[in-house]
Amino acid sequence: MDPSLDGRLRLEADRWLTVRTHDGTLPISWSELEEFEFDGAPFKLKDRQRGIRKPRELTAALSITTAYPAPNRPRRYADELGPDGLIRYKWRDDGQESDNQALREAIRLEVPLIWFFGIAPGVYKPIYPVFVVAEEPELHQFVIAPDSVRGIVVPGQPIDEHLRRYALRQTRQRLHQPVFRASVLHAYETRCAVCALRHPELLDAAHIVADREEGGIAAVRNGLALCKIHHTAYDVSVLGIRPDLVVEIRSDILAEIDGPMLEHGLKRRHGEPLMAVPRSRTDRPAVELLEQRYAAFRSAG
Template identity: 65%
Template sequence: MDAALSITTTFRAPGADRPYEDSPGPDGLLRYKWQGTDPLHPNNRALREAMERRVPLIWFWGVAPGVYKPIYPVFLVGEESEAHQFVVATDGLQNLEATGAGVDEVLRRYLFQQTRARLHQPVFRSIVMRAYETSCAVCQLRHAALLDAAHIVEDSHEDGIAAARNGLALCKIHHAAYDTGILGVTPDLHVEIRGDILDEVDGPILEHGLKRLHGQALRVVPRHARERPAPELLAQHYESFVSATVPRAARVDLGFDGRGTTVHGR
């Protein structure tokens, strides 16, 4: 039992700083800070032992006070003593090493993308599901297996933060409709359905699952104001939704002036 079994990143409320900031390095792999600055601190020695034995660890990532999402397995693949930190790789990536050739840049991009995906996605889902109490924001469906954590602004965008205010808990049909521009959410949290879909005649799923939602307010929003969808992020996505469905000159008729402002009531 000399080697560590897990590492932990504490929850950070929006706008607050963590006591230790675990962030990606230039090679795309994440860094995990030492406990303090003493290399012989028992926690640091246990982590070093895990690194030398190449054993897997569990990373507990804080998503709320006292609530953690486990990410596993992860591996410590290096130590940067000057910066008081260890280098962390996700499963399978610990065996990828720099070659000294021109492929290194491609390798770094791959490592960054894979590490981000393996950590970002489950953490983001946990944050959003907790905020929306495991319910679809549009239809209130409560079956977790049928729910997704949808990004308002995609995570590849500079504004695509992994926070509840950039997320919506959506069932799979409404998530697909949101991502493909069939369903939009206004900055004041109302649902809109694309015009050609409203004109279409089909079965009960289209009629009751989409068309009848047009103009309705979201049925579920987070209790805490800081976790509710950010109007400016909703405005970015809604602008794309409107741009793809109506001419620019007609946008005011939908009640949106392009700045996240509702022009008239519903």
């Protein structure tokens, strides 16, 4: 293997993805990924079928993939959070043992990888760089860490609570939140559910109820794409969403007279249905979660 080729390829892939995803704000489709070129020729960043991509020019893996689960089916490989706050990536048995070997080589060479997270069929949120930092053979899994945690948290060694919380926070910020955001915005076709605003830089993925567990990525059905104003209004119970997807504005706000944001942005949304909901039924807000949140809104008013 040519080590300079390995380094050049990873760096170029990193730069290309950053441009193509507008600095990480947009997901990328399979067909867009096929446009990547290296040294003047098309080069695959991701394998179509297999979870692990190891180009023959390299000895270590270039990317890993977590497939989008088919509707109503759990993810085939449940990637979980370990006791140290780092993510576990299960051994792949769909490819060959050489795939796992390519991850072992990534540990040895300490090279950065791209993690493609399926957020819809053929659509991925790339997370990079991530590092394979250890293997836990008895549990048939690898340990993956974002750059900010690498070398600080060592899997298998005792970890104090302070450091564990740091690792957990990093995992959430670098991986769980971006994947949740990309999944929710994609499901709502990049529109605010309340006002239909469609500028990704002004949109958030709001949780309907706070994450119960600290591990894992919240489901899209616990999310709503909301613009910054409507997100905050929802969080402070100025705005509520009924389980039948109708917007309500708190009564004291309705009685207020003020400028256009209050008038159009809030008061006129009262009694109106959501302007954007996911096409796919499985991605729509869960009624039981909406009920729980709406009860909290009612008791706040």
